[in-house]
Amino acid sequence: MSENIKEAIAYGVELASREEKIITVDDKHYYDDSKANLVELEPKLYPDVLELCTLDSLVDYLKSGLNNTSYQRLMVIVESPTQVSVYTEDDEKAVRTRLVSIEARIPSIQYGYYMSSTDFNVYLQSKFKDTDDRDVVLNFASALKIDNGSEIVDNGVSQTTTVKTGVANLAKAKAPNPVMLRPYRTFAEVEQPASQFVFRIDKNAEMALFNADGGKWRLDAINNVAKYLKAQLAEQENITILA
Numbered sequence: 255m256s257e258n259i260k261e262a263i264a265y266g267v268e269l270a271s272r273e274e275k276i277i278t279v280d281d282k283h284y285y286d287d288s289k290a291n292l293v294e295l296e297p298k299l300y301p302d303v304l305e306l307c308t309l310d311s312l313v314d315y316l317k318s319g320l321n322n323t324s325y326q327r328l329m330v331i332v333e334s335p336t337q338v339s340v341y342t343e344d345d346e347k348a349v350r351t352r353l354v355s356i357e358a359r360i361p362s363i364q365y366g367y368y369m370s371s372t373d374f375n376v377y378l379q380s381k382f383k384d385t386d387d388r389d390v391v392l393n394f395a396s397a398l399k400i401d402n403g404s405e406i407v408d409n410g411v412s413q414t415t416t417v418k419t420g421v422a423n424l425a426k427a428k429a430p431n432p433v434m435l436r437p438y439r440t441f442a443e444v445e446q447p448a449s450q451f452v453f454r455i456d457k458n459a460e461m462a463l464f465n466a467d468g469g470k471w472r473l474d475a476i477n478n479v480a481k482y483l484k485a486q487l488a489e490q491e492n493i494t495i496l497a
Contacts, residue, residue: 298347306356309443309479312338313486315354316493324492328353330483332497335440335447335475336360338483358441365451368460371395383436383446390430391453395461432466440475444482447474 301321306312312330316323327343340354361381369377374395382388431453436446449467456462480497487493 298345300349300351301353303352304354306354307359309338309356309441309482309486312340312354312356313483316340316487316490321353323353324490326492328493330487330493330495332476332479332483332495335472335479338479360438360440363437363439365463365465368454368456368458368462370460371398374461381437383438385434385436385448387430387433388435391433391435394430394453398455398459398461435463439471441479441482444475444478447471447478 304315306315316328316330329341329343331339331341333339336358338356339352342351342353344350363381375392378388378392378395432450433453434448435451436448438446440446449465449471452464452466454462454464476497480495483495487495
C-alpha cells in the first residue's frame with residue numbers, strides 16, 4: 255500500500271514539473287522555459303536570397319511583379335558602391351527578409367603599387383575610364399626615359415624627368431600631378447566617380463598611382479546608384495530607395 259502511495263506522489267510531482275510556469279512580477283509575465291524546448295511544427299518559410307550582378311537586372315525583376323513584389327512594401331538599400339540589397343518590411347514576427355542581393359562585378363585595382371611602363375599602360379587602359387587626364391598620364395608614361403644620364407627631380411609635390419619629344423630628341427618634363435581619373439569602381443549603369451590621384455615615378459622608371467580624395471568617391475558612387483534607381487523605379491510606389 256505504501257509503495258502505491260509513493261508512486262502516486264512521485265507521479266504527481268512529475269506532472270507538476272511539466273506544467274507551464276508563468277510568473278507575474280510588476281505586471282510583467284515571465285515563462286520558465288527550462289521545462290521544455292519547443293519547436294514549431296510548421297514554421298513560416300522565408301525565400302533564399304536572389305543574387306544578381308547588374309542594376310538593370312534588379313529593375314527588371316522589381317517591375318516584373320514576380321514573387322508578388324508588386325504587392326509588398328520594399329526597401330532598396332544602396333549599401334556600398336558595389337552592393338545593393340532589397341528588403342521586405344517587417345512581418346508579424348518582426349522579421350525583415352532580404353529578398354535580393356546585387357553585387358557589381360568590377361576589376362581589382364591596386365593603388366600605391368609600382369609597375370613597369372608597359373604594365374602601367376595596360377593598367378590605365380583596362381581599369382580606368384577614358385578621360386583627358388588619363389590620356390595625359392598615358393602619354394607621359396609612354397614617353398618616359400630614364401638612363402645613366404638622367405635624373406628625377408622631386409620636390410615632394412611634383413617630379414621632373416626626361417621624356418622623349420621626337421625620334422631622337424629628349425627634354426625635361428614635369429609629371430602631371432594631381433590628376434582626376436575615373437577607375438571602374440561601381441556599377442556600369444552609372445557614372446564612374448572621379449577622384450584625385452597622385453602620380454609617382456621611382457628611380458627605376460616604375461610608376462604608381464595613389465588615391466588622394468579621402469574616400470569621397472564612395473559617397474559619390476552611392477548617390478549615383480541611388481539616383482539611377484530612383485529614376486528607373488519612379489512609378490513603383492511600393493518601393494523606398496535609401497542610400
